[in-house]
Amino acid sequence: MIRLRLPLLLLVASLATACSGPKAVRGGPGTDRPDLDRAAMSTGLDREDLNYLFQENLERLFTSRAWQSFRRAPQPPVLAIWPIRNDTTEHIDNQLNTLLATLETQLVESGDVLVVSRERQREMAQEVGLQNTNAVYDPATVARLSKQVGAQYYLTGKIQAVDERAHGERRVQYTLTLQLIEVETSIIHFQHTSVRTKAIVR
């Protein structure tokens, strides 16, 4: 019996190893794992989180007084979309740019506003050497550049995080603030903050 145990144990162990390797899976709507995107894999912001933060803000924007006035205006106002400032501890600039591209499409298709091309804005920022510096988020600079491209309003915001560690756990509280600002007067016509928390717990 003892003679059989060790070889059997080795056999079971090797089989278990062979069967338990990683494998690729498909998930999301229309697949057999529709909830694959729902699980949190880290404290970073994934697509699910960013979509939620953006949609929460946009729903408020489209039902705001400022937006209702845009819809009633004889001519749709011209709107510029500026980069969302990333003040978090996560590398999400690419995801933010993707979301802004989606936002640009939604706004263009709504017909409520005329949207200045983000590509043109990027070129202008680069021309004056603002790319990659915080000056591209500076209200005075943004207002000046928005005026140059003919915008009457601009949409901007920032995403921030409070990152804490204690007792072997880590918690990150994210907030996305979106603002709609009038170029000429710098008056904030809309502002809203959405929140999401991610954590690694024991």
Add this chain to the structure above:
Amino acid sequence: MKPHARRARGLLLVLALVTGCATYSDRNLAARRDLASGDLRGAEKKLNQLLGVQSSRDLPASYGSDTALTLLERATVLQAMGEYGLSARDFTAAEKELEFLDIANDTAGEIGKYVFSDSATKYKTSPTEKLLINAFNMINYLVLGDLSGARVEARRFQVMRKYLADHFPEEPHGAFGSYLAGFVFEKSGEPEAALRHYDEVLQQVDDPSLHEPIRQLAQLTPFRTPRIEAVLSSPILASYEPETAASSEPVALAADESDAEEGEILVILKTGTVPVKQAQRIPIGAAMGLAANYVTGDTTILEYGLFKVVVYPELVPHENRFSGGGLEVNGRTERLFTLTDISKEVVAEYEKLKPKIVGAALSRMIVRAASAEVARAAGRRQHGALGFLAAALVEGTLVALDRPDTRSWTMLPARVHVARVRVPAGTHQLRFQLRGRFQAEVTRTVEVPAGGFAVVDLTTLR
């Protein structure tokens, strides 16, 4: 089965276990030898083999006990090779996995460390390693000109530094990371954040290359500390600007026009690698037994003491080829300041932990001895001679299974030297004169934009 066949099987089992029980530093020894001979590509290839991937474009499909650490090693080698994008990705991926290991419960591992193997625990990065991951990744983003990415790493560094300051207040760390974070925020137009980080540097070391940036930033923010005040009230030293006469007059802000035509080069030189843990097996029982046998002719003590071995990891200094260097920019000598001696920090951390490490090693030796006595007694009941064989097999196997924990960031550079040089916008030639046990020269060309900056990083890893 015949007795000799049983003994042969037992010995084969022990042999198989011994050969399979290489420690972490044993497994990456070939890659480290490549680094020592200057073969970065060879080291990269061997690390990829350890990670189970075809090329550095791939990330591991799954993470075993040492994968995150090996990924960190590859990130370091890729940075030395100038593959800053891939290095940034590896640092981020490794950091994520190491964070999970850091937070994970490891009660079983902690018990195992005192019972059967030093390597039973999950790997947890040391405070020095934690801070340097973000510091090194900041270099990647800065060299790539991605200030936004560098800011993310600077914030991650900030969070980690605060956590360590709260939990390990007696161990100031991260002068290099604070320096880079200060630089990032300075260039991002956040003077207070920049000054706070530069103050963290001043808490550990007084780097003259920071004095001028501190003076400039102090005009933009009211943030002050005694160390900042000391810099502001000190005379301007000629050592930072070698061809400028020393002056005690306050420096006037440069006119906007000349600032717009100038730029800055941040030079980072990283030399050598830190000490590495190597397995130590001290056969204290065999030594005593042989001595006793020599004196009395009695083999009893030798029989009992044969496998009394203390197994633990010892930190062994690395014989680095380069320990520092000189710098010329367009033929003009510039001062490279040794900002951080990472080797010293690694040694200090290890010395603090050593009593606990040796204590665990002794505990494991006692457990093995107890197990051997149980086997000896059981063996003797069957047949007198079997007692010794049973005890030897059990204790020998357990010694073989006891792998010293030699895990650490073995390819971490030993020292970091920095210089900041203001230059006109345009193309500039840098010449490094590496010094130490050997000498070498390396040249680099850098393009500096008007009103901007460029970062030049040179890592020798030997």
